[in-house]
Amino acid sequence: MSNASTAGAARHDSDRATRLGIAFMLLAILMFALNDTLGKWLLGSYGVGQLLFIRTVSALLVMVPILMRVGWRSLFPASRGWLLAARALIATLEIGAFYVAVSYLPLADTITYWMAAPIYVAALSPFLLGEHVGWRRWTAIIVGFVGVLIALNPSAETLTLPALVSIGGSLLFTLLMITGRALRGTPDAAMVFWPLVTSGIAGAMTIPFAWTPPALDDLALLALLGIVALGAHYFTNRSLALADASTVTPYQYTLLVWAMLFGWLFFGEVPKANVLVGGAVIVAAGLYIFFRERRLGRTNTADPSAGSVA
Numbered sequence: 208m209s210n211a212s213t214a215g216a217a218r219h220d221s222d223r224a225t226r227l228g229i230a231f232m233l234l235a236i237l238m239f240a241l242n243d244t245l246g247k248w249l250l251g252s253y254g255v256g257q258l259l260f261i262r263t264v265s266a267l268l269v270m271v272p273i274l275m276r277v278g279w280r281s282l283f284p285a286s287r288g289w290l291l292a293a294r295a296l297i298a299t300l301e302i303g304a305f306y307v308a309v310s311y312l313p314l315a316d317t318i319t320y321w322m323a324a325p326i327y328v329a330a331l332s333p334f335l336l337g338e339h340v341g342w343r344r345w346t347a348i349i350v351g352f353v354g355v356l357i358a359l360n361p362s363a364e365t366l367t368l369p370a371l372v373s374i375g376g377s378l379l380f381t382l383l384m385i386t387g388r389a390l391r392g393t394p395d396a397a398m399v400f401w402p403l404v405t406s407g408i409a410g411a412m413t414i415p416f417a418w419t420p421p422a423l424d425d426l427a428l429l430a431l432l433g434i435v436a437l438g439a440h441y442f443t444n445r446s447l448a449l450a451d452a453s454t455v456t457p458y459q460y461t462l463l464v465w466a467m468l469f470g471w472l473f474f475g476e477v478p479k480a481n482v483l484v485g486g487a488v489i490v491a492a493g494l495y496i497f498f499r500e501r502r503l504g505r506t507n508t509a510d511p512s513a514g515s516v517a
Contacts, residue, residue, distance in 0.1 A: 228450025232458045235442035240465030242435045243318070244473055247309045249428060253421065255306045256413025258429065259299075261421075263407030266433030270403075274396060281394040282401070291393065291401060294386040298402035299409050301383055304376030311369035314470035315478045318463055319358050319486040320373040325493045326351035327381035329500075335385055344499050351492030358485025399440060403433075456497060460490045 249258060274282070284291065309317045330348045332338040340348075359370060390398065421429060446455045463486055470476035478486075 225450040225454055228446045228448075228455050229458060231442045231446035231449065232455040233461065235439045235446060236459055236462050237465060238435050238439035238442065240462055240469060242432060242439060243305075243309065243466065244314060244469040245428060245432055245435070246306055247314055248473060249425065249432070250306060250310045252425065253419050253429070254413060254417040255303055255310070256410040256417060257419065257421075258306060258432065259303065259406045259410030260414065261410075261426070261429040262433040262436070263403050263410060264433070265430035266403050266437050267400075267407070269434055269437055270396075270400065274400070277394070277396055281396045284393050284397055287390060287393070290386060290390060291397060294383065294390065294398075295401035295405040297379055297382050297386065299406040301376055301379035302402075302406055303409065304372050304379060308369050308373040308376055311367075312373060313476040313478065313482075314474065315463065315467040315476065315486070316358070316482055317373055318466040319482055319489065320355070320377045321380055322460065322463055322486065322493065323351060323355050323489050324377050324380040324384060325496060326355075326489065327378060328384050329496045331381065331385065336388065344496055347492045347495045347499070351489055351496070354485045354488030354492060356485070357488060358482050360479075360481045360485075395444060399437070452501070457494055460493070463490065 246258060305317065305321070326348055329340060329344055333340050387398070467478050470478070
């Protein structure tokens with residue numbers, strides 16, 4: 208085979224892998240959106256703790272065959288165990304905050320606040336990761352904060368407890384992304400397993416105080432939460448394995464589109480103008496920061512093991 212033919216075949220394989228990577232990322236984000244929508248739906252009948260507990264049990268049952276294949280030792284990395292434990296606790300607080308927020312706020316509003324997390328990461332990276340941030344990215348960070356303010360529309364009427372929980376939850380998601388960067392190279396199994404365990408324990412602690420016996424069909428939906436979330440994590444990882452992060456990561460912002468659509472279809476929620484404008488500003492600032500960091504060789508993507516939000 209000639210060199211030209213070999214190069215052409217390699218390009219064809221690369222293009223095919225990229226297309227498949229994009230498809231997997233779009234599928235992963237759709238699954239995250241379905242997971243968030245299902246969680247909001249079930250929270251109308253069940254408490255946050257109950258959701259976390261049943262979600263964890265179903266996800267761990269699915270993980271057992273995976274752990275048997277990769278080995279249980281992958282759950283216990285030789286170094287930075289304290290950071291892995293701290294990240295698990297942060298993940299539990301973050302998902303709890305998300306479910307509390309989405310119980311009261313429109314789905315699109317809640318997702319919009321969480322979409323600002325990459326902007327917060329860029330703002331905190333000089334202080335927590337020792338990274339240099341130039342004036343271009345600082346400008347994008349400021350613009351991103353303006354987008355958050357537009358979406359929040361601060362006033363006595365809008366600064367409610369759920370809105371403040373949303374802001375706090377998005378900051379926790381920021382810490383989740385930062386610790387994910389610090390733990391780069393840690394086995395994926397450990398990154399997913401320990402947050403599940405801590406959230407399951409937290410959920411179990413609420414059972415004596417708030418437990419609603421679920422109907423059989425609701426129990427299936429509660430269990431589906433964990434399975435769908437694991438599937439979303441899997442397809443995110445496969446996407447990043449097949450295609451360059453700079454190609455597939457921007458598609459994560461389609462989560463906001465799904466949130467608006469599912470919020471309207473299932474809950475009759477119509478996004479307010481300020482949320483639409485603020486969300487657009489946040490996405491634009493986030494994309495600029497991402498591509499700027501790609502150009503400088505410092506990828507600032509969300510840790511795929513963390514998921515998009517929940």
